Amino acid sequence: MNNITRRNTLQLISAGLIAGAGYSMLPRKAAAAGSITVLNWQGYGTDEAWSIKAFQESTGIEVVHDYYSSEAEMLTKLRTNPGAYDLVVLNAARCAQAMAEDLIAPIDYSKVPNISSVAENLRSNENFNKDGVGYAVPWVWGLTALAMREGLPKADSYAVLGDAAYKGRVALQDDAVGVIAAAALLTGQDMNNPKDLDLVKETLKGFKPNVKLLWSTEDQWNKSFAAKEFDVAMYWSGGSVRSKRVSKLPVDFVVPKEGGIGWVDGLGVPASAPNMEGALAFANWMIDPKFYVEWATKAGAPASSNVAAMESLPADDLSRQIHKPEYIATMSIMSALPDDRREAFNNLWQEVKAFYAE
Amino acid sequence: MRSDALLNEAVRGPSGPRKHRMLPSWVATTALLLPTYAWLTLAVLLPLLTMFVFSFMSATPMGKAPITFTLKHYRAFVDQPYLLNIGWTSLVIGFWTTLLCAIFGFLAAVALARATVGRMRETLLILILLPFWTNGLVRVFSWTMVLRENGFLDNVLHMVFADAGSISFLYTRYAIVLGLVHGYLPYMILTCYIALVTIDDAIIEAAASLGARWWTILFRILIPMAAPGLISGAVLTFVPVIGSFMEPRILGGKVGVTMGTVIEDQFTQAFNWPLGAALSFTLLAVVLAIFATFSGVLRRGAAA
Amino acid sequence: MKQIGRIYLLVVLFFLYTPIVVMMAMGFNESQLYELPFTFSFRWYDALLGNKQLLTAGMNSIIIAVITSVLATSLGTLAATALARRTFRGKSLLQLLLLPPIAIPWLITGTAMLVFFYWSGIGRGMHALLIGHVALAIPYVVLVVGTGFKTIRADLEEAAMSLGSTPIHAFFSVTLPLLYPSILGAALFAFAVSLDQFVISYFLATPGYSTLPVQIYSAIRKGFTPEINAISTLLLLGSMTVILIFARFAKPGDTSDKR
Numbered sequence: 046m047n048n049i050t051r052r053n054t055l056q057l058i059s060a061g062l063i064a065g066a067g068y069s070m071l072p073r074k075a076a077a078a079g080s081i082t083v084l085n086w087q088g089y090g091t092d093e094a095w096s097i098k099a100f101q102e103s104t105g106i107e108v109v110h111d112y113y114s115s116e117a118e119m120l121t122k123l124r125t126n127p128g129a130y131d132l133v134v135l136n137a138a139r140c141a142q143a144m145a146e147d148l149i150a151p152i153d154y155s156k157v158p159n160i161s162s163v164a165e166n167l168r169s170n171e172n173f174n175k176d177g178v179g180y181a182v183p184w185v186w187g188l189t190a191l192a193m194r195e196g197l198p199k200a201d202s203y204a205v206l207g208d209a210a211y212k213g214r215v216a217l218q219d220d221a222v223g224v225i226a227a228a229a230l231l232t233g234q235d236m237n238n239p240k241d242l243d244l245v246k247e248t249l250k251g252f253k254p255n256v257k258l259l260w261s262t263e264d265q266w267n268k269s270f271a272a273k274e275f276d277v278a279m280y281w282s283g284g285s286v287r288s289k290r291v292s293k294l295p296v297d298f299v300v301p302k303e304g305g306i307g308w309v310d311g312l313g314v315p316a317s318a319p320n321m322e323g324a325l326a327f328a329n330w331m332i333d334p335k336f337y338v339e340w341a342t343k344a345g346a347p348a349s350s351n352v353a354a355m356e357s358l359p360a361d362d363l364s365r366q367i368h369k370p371e372y373i374a375t376m377s378i379m380s381a382l383p384d385d386r387r388e389a390f391n392n393l394w395q396e397v398k399a400f401y402a403e
Numbered sequence: 404m405r406s407d408a409l410l411n412e413a414v415r416g417p418s419g420p421r422k423h424r425m426l427p428s429w430v431a432t433t434a435l436l437l438p439t440y441a442w443l444t445l446a447v448l449l450p451l452l453t454m455f456v457f458s459f460m461s462a463t464p465m466g467k468a469p470i471t472f473t474l475k476h477y478r479a480f481v482d483q484p485y486l487l488n489i490g491w492t493s494l495v496i497g498f499w500t501t502l503l504c505a506i507f508g509f510l511a512a513v514a515l516a517r518a519t520v521g522r523m524r525e526t527l528l529i530l531i532l533l534p535f536w537t538n539g540l541v542r543v544f545s546w547t548m549v550l551r552e553n554g555f556l557d558n559v560l561h562m563v564f565a566d567a568g569s570i571s572f573l574y575t576r577y578a579i580v581l582g583l584v585h586g587y588l589p590y591m592i593l594t595c596y597i598a599l600v601t602i603d604d605a606i607i608e609a610a611a612s613l614g615a616r617w618w619t620i621l622f623r624i625l626i627p628m629a630a631p632g633l634i635s636g637a638v639l640t641f642v643p644v645i646g647s648f649m650e651p652r653i654l655g656g657k658v659g660v661t662m663g664t665v666i667e668d669q670f671t672q673a674f675n676w677p678l679g680a681a682l683s684f685t686l687l688a689v690v691l692a693i694f695a696t697f698s699g700v701l702r703r704g705a706a707a
Numbered sequence: 708m709k710q711i712g713r714i715y716l717l718v719v720l721f722f723l724y725t726p727i728v729v730m731m732a733m734g735f736n737e738s739q740l741y742e743l744p745f746t747f748s749f750r751w752y753d754a755l756l757g758n759k760q761l762l763t764a765g766m767n768s769i770i771i772a773v774i775t776s777v778l779a780t781s782l783g784t785l786a787a788t789a790l791a792r793r794t795f796r797g798k799s800l801l802q803l804l805l806l807p808p809i810a811i812p813w814l815i816t817g818t819a820m821l822v823f824f825y826w827s828g829i830g831r832g833m834h835a836l837l838i839g840h841v842a843l844a845i846p847y848v849v850l851v852v853g854t855g856f857k858t859i860r861a862d863l864e865e866a867a868m869s870l871g872s873t874p875i876h877a878f879f880s881v882t883l884p885l886l887y888p889s890i891l892g893a894a895l896f897a898f899a900v901s902l903d904q905f906v907i908s909y910f911l912a913t914p915g916y917s918t919l920p921v922q923i924y925s926a927i928r929k930g931f932t933p934e935i936n937a938i939s940t941l942l943l944l945g946s947m948t949v950i951l952i953f954a955r956f957a958k959p960g961d962t963s964d965k966r
Contacts, residue, residue: 082914087925114909114924117670125821220672259657272552274551387674388675395486429795436801440786449827450822454819518716529950531719534727535899536898536942537939537943540905549725588723590896593892596892600858631858635850635854638850686810691803
């Protein structure tokens with residue numbers, strides 16, 4: 046697991062200290078038959094109160110949450126808290142890493158009956174599988190593409206991010222992988238492995254006069270958009286549905302001709318999960334059309350991996366209109382990055398940000 | 404243990420302070436220091452030491468990637484020269500924040516110590532410290548609402564001058580410094596106040612009656628006497644400001660790129676703890692070097 | 708001259724309270740996105756009353772902050788006494804060791820703690836949170852109380868002892884009253900450090916147990932609603948009332964007695 050051994054002395058010191066502070070060390074939360082702990086972003090489907098309530102009523106299982114605020118942190122929490130989590134939401138691009146470290150266990154799909162109507166393309170995604178064994182239940186997918194203020198001419202290319210007409214009116218996502226993907230697609234390269242990184246860098250630097258801010262959270266996006274700080278931005282498909290429906294913002298989601306930046310989130314069961322049964326029952330609940338329709342229409346969600354769930358949405362539903370089924374086959378999906386490439390991406394983005402800040 | 408040691412000293416004789424000093428005092432000293440430093444070591448210093456060890460590793464030692472030891476992360480400023488610019492920006496932001504805090508904080512402390520008494524003074528002091536009891540994130544977000552276009556600032560301006568344009572300066576370095584000054588000013592006020600409150604009125608009255616002008620009183624009495632407070636305040640401001648990342652990110656928009664945000668990105672996006680840690684420790688070294696130089700200058704100044 | 712000083716203090720207070728007033732106002736604003744113009748509404752306070760999680764988190768924050776404040780202030784004052792009043796080798800090193808917890812960004816300290824607490828068996832939870840908070844508050848206390856020590860004269864204590872007072876008695880009867888403003892200030896700071904500690908709390912809290920800053924920090928991606936403003940307002944007004952009452956009835960002005 047790691048190359049630094051535990052030190053008994055430290056345990057003694059800490060135990061003594063804790064006793065001194067008047068707090069006995071509590072054992073890890075006992076895996077009461079009736080509870081599971083989910084690790085996810087906050088406010089991302091699994092923690093909808095009405096759904097948790099209904100799930101508990103139908104199965105008797107209580108759902109507790111812990112959150113992460115970056116994917117790196119999700120992995121850290123999995124590693125440093127064995128036995129704490131029963132279900133984890135993880136992006137396909139990170140799933141490979143969790144699989145490689147044996148952090149998550151193979152899925153017993155017989156406990157997840159709804160898997161039968163999940164898009165085959167997603168289920169067999171190479172990032173969710175190792176040696177022909179599935180390690181995650183594909184949950185939702187979506188696109189990162191462009192969002193524009195209603196009434197503006199709809200852009201057909203990521204080139205709009207550098208269009209002089211939008212001087213100081215553009216917001217980029219503060220995410221190395223996302224912006225590099227957009228620039229790579231714009232310059233006709235493979236977004237997961239662009240050959241000409243210098244061209245990507247120059248393209249991104251070329252956006253400088255337009256860039257007003259770099260957003261990192263949906264909240265920031267909404268508040269800045271509401272305050273009319275920008276007109277064009279990179280954005281998530283599901284986010285645009287929420288912005289439009291929940292926050293009543295005049296947003297148009299646009300997938301340019303170069304294609305959207307696709308991603309898939311899966312539900313994985315940590316190898317150390319105390320309650321795998323309960324976790325799989327909840328995973329099944331999460332891809333159930335009944336849950337999805339309510340989530341998508343009440344709150345606004347990315348697209349369900351379950352084709353049947355998408356088809357149960359009303360035909361004029363915003364989410365259904367944005368997430369066209371053919372995308373599953375055609376969009377490029379973010380995949381796992383080897384360490385050196387990830388580092389190169391991050392250094393490139395730092396350099397571009399430093400250039401923006403000058 | 405501590406009281407025993409002290410009591411023993413006392414029991415050995417109702418003697419003057421000289422006698423106490425001659426007794427072996429290491430027991431009492433240790434007893435006073437041990438709980439604090441044991442706690443600090445366990446909770447912060449050992450974890451940070453772990454991070455320090457990480458900073459020499461080729462990759463974050465949490466995965467399965469083979470780990471080798473390397474110094475490459477400490478070469479980052481050479482390999483990625485743009486980091487020098489970012490580092491400089493951080494220092495400049497830290498410098499202005501500290502300077503502005505020092506000026507306004509010192510004056511506020513003088514006003515507090517000289518122009519108020521008793522309960523009014525205590526109430527004011529508490530009122531100055533209370534904004535700190537709200538979460539920093541919430542405060543920074545509130546500043547964005549004040550500073551943004553058509554935010555509170557613009558609204559107030561338009562109440563007075565209906566036709567005025569926007570004076571919004573959100574997403575500039577000024578906004579970052581403003582947010583940071585707001586966050587750290589109370590530290591400076593408090594430390595300066597603690598130093599100033601012990602000044603005897605008689606000294607200043609004597610100086611005034613001997614014909615000293617206000618600037619003489621300020622530079623010859625108040626500032627030298629407040630020096631320990633100014634120094635502690637500067638430490639409590641400059642040091643954390645250099646590594647701050649929330650204020651630059653939220654108030655700075657695209658110009659909010661500082662060492663703090665670079666380090667944060669290494670931890671949250673890049674999952675490159677060794678580089679993030681190496682950058683932090685480099686930063687710490689720079690901060691310590693600055694204070695070493697600074698205190699050297701001060702000491703020479705005091706000796707002269 | 709005094710008038711100018713008081714006016715200046717009002718200006719400083721105005722500056723310090725600008726975002727606080729905005730924060731409070733937005734808790735009464737209808738818009739979830741904090742949009743202007745302002746539309747008055749109790750909507751978020753209603754929502755808050757039904758949000759047990761947030762209320763519990765607020766309560767937890769206060770409990771942790773109070774314990775942190777008491778522990779850190781006592782420990783830090785002891786250490787500051789030794790650092791200020793005793794000569795021993797390695798003193799500057801000990802003083803230097805106070806800086807890393809302040810200088811290293813909390814995010815790194817938090818990550819380091821999460822990993823180290825896991826390896827050492829301390830784990831996560833309220834006890835871990837307390838250990839972390841106290842440790843991070845100690846340097847502030849030592850620095851603030853140390854400043855106090857630098858400005859009071861050691862000879863008063865020595866005089867007391869030469870008149871037959873024991874060192875402990877001299878400390879409590881002479882030094883402590885003189886240090887009162889710095890210790891009070893340090894305690895208020897320790898309290899503030901704890902309340903502000905979103906990153907470390909976030910890493911060290913266990914699922915199901917959380918504090919207000921943790922709620923705020925994990926909500927940052929989805930976006931926090933004005934409910935957060937509402938509870939922050941209540942917390943601030945509550946603590947303001949308590950502390951101002953305390954200041955009103957506490958023995959006034961040890962600071963003026965000593966003149």
